[in-house]
Amino acid sequence: MKSTIKLIAIIFTSGVLISSCKKNDTMSPTVYYEQQDQMGRPGINTVFVADVADKETFNVTTPSLMGAAFQSKFQARLSALNPGYTVNVLGLDNTTFTSVLATDVLNVSTTGPTKFFTSTTDYLTGRGLADDVIDNELTLIFGGSTGASNPGLTSDHVNANDKVFLTSFPYLASPW
Amino acid sequence: MKKKKMHIAAIVAAFLIVAGILYAADHIDAPTVTNQSTDITDLYVFRAQDPNNLVFVANSQGLASPGNTASLKFDANTLFEFNIDKDGDNVEDLVIQCKYDAASNKIQVYGPVVPSMVGTRSKLEGNMSAEVGVTPYGGSAIIGTGSTGIKVFAGPRDDPFFFDFNKYKEILAGMATGFANPGTDTFAGTNVLSLVVEVPKSLIGASGNINVWLEAKKKI
Known part of the structure; x- marks a missing residue:
């Protein structure tokens, strides 16, 4: 149909x-x-868009319109994933956190190092190949204000890729 | 009638999720793009070995086993577009476009260039800035270099994404209460089709922060 x-x-x-x-x-x-597909940050459509029809819509909504279209749905999803959510380790409450996430763009520094999450005062400066983005996101969703809540849910205990990356172009490892 | 249809759709959707269709970083994230040349798996943007450059990575067509990797193909009707917002309004100020030319078996790069149109519809903008032959499975990496210092690679690579996605699905389905330690990388031993474009920061012309997102678009 x-x-x-x-x-x-x-x-x-x-x-x-x-x-x-x-x-x-x-x-x-x-x-x-x-347009058929798009992404900014890893896992956003997968984790925060629950409904299949919404997944399709999310893929063809330009980032400047995403916040208005998806923030409240992201907030409902966050509450479903972690009913005890109040603030995360960045001090973001559920509305603020989901406002940031719903506009799905990757923030990148053009002047300094680039890493998804370095510390609570230095984050979202890019995404490197080795960055453990899943643990970073799980901690922000489940870890509470100290990052230590729900310890069974804040790391998947897969901390690195299964191949070593190259230090020079094209950086990604040769295929299996 | 309509209600019934929606009900069936919901059951089918629930079944698909429980049956273990993989939705991960952006792998197979929605039905329209699943198993299509437009299915983005991941976007990476990071400082290059030469700190004056930025690297943009667009991966697609994930979860390819070694046996299936040789058959991964770029599609002449698919355009991959890195969108760059320089002023924080989340509207693209520059695009880097990657298009496959079937006749020469090359990926052609356009930009970074100010696009004449923004949003979900695009056309090729400006002049080609670099091109490279697609590296065949098992071959050593072919690197293309453009006159403005852009480098480009196109071909199969190991999927750099790692995640115990199967355990995550079990947790969501209520079949597990937490992750295992050690976890199992669902993406171990699988390949993707990669586009890697290294661009001098001077061609982007921003000092500070940019917002980047990747779009996959189909010829209409």
Whole structure:
């Protein structure tokens, strides 16, 4: 059903493009690309968007519109994951934390080191290959104000990749 | 009728999740992109070995076993686009676009360039800034270098993501109360299709903080 609607939308859109090109048939038609997937920070759609239809919507919502569309749903999801949530180790209450998360962009420093989480005063400066982003996120969701609450849920105890990264370009390890 | 349909959809969705479909960093995160060339698995952005450069990594088509890796292919109808916001409004001020050219079996990089349109629809912007032949499975990494100092790699790599995702799903389903120690990396021994683009910071022209997100777009 959904794919039918999508198909109709695509046919309709292509029709409009083709007819507009007829007015100027000396130019080759411009090729357009329509969004299907996106991500900023790791695991956000996976963890905080519970509903399958919302997962699709999240993938095609531009970041400047994400906060308004998803913050309250993220807050409900956070409460479902951790009913005892008050503040996390960054001191963010549930509204503030989910406001940050719902706008799914990766913050990157252009001047200093880049790491997902270094300390409670130095975080979100990029994402390196070896960063244990899952433990970082689990701690922010489940660890409470000290990071020590719910100790069974704040680390998956997989702390590194299964291959060593390269120090030079292209940095990622060769395939298995 | 409509209600019934939605009910069935909910049951199917619940079944899919319980049956163990993997949704992880961004691996297979929604039905439209599952098993498609547009399925992003991960985005990484980090300072390069040369601290004057930034590295942008776009991984897609995850969970490939070694036996399936040789068949991973870039798609000429898929555009990967790194979006860069420089002024904190979460609207892209620059894009770096990566497009596969089937005739030459190369990935072509456009930008960083100010896009003429923003949002969910894009077209190629400006001129090609670098290109590279796709590294075949088992081959040594081919590195392309553009005239502006951009480096590019395209081909299969080990999936750098690590997570005991199966245990996480058990916890969500109420079948476990916590993670195991040691955990088991669900992504161990699996590969992804990688695009790695290293860009001189001078081409981005920001000093301080930028916001980056990755989009996968399909030709219409």
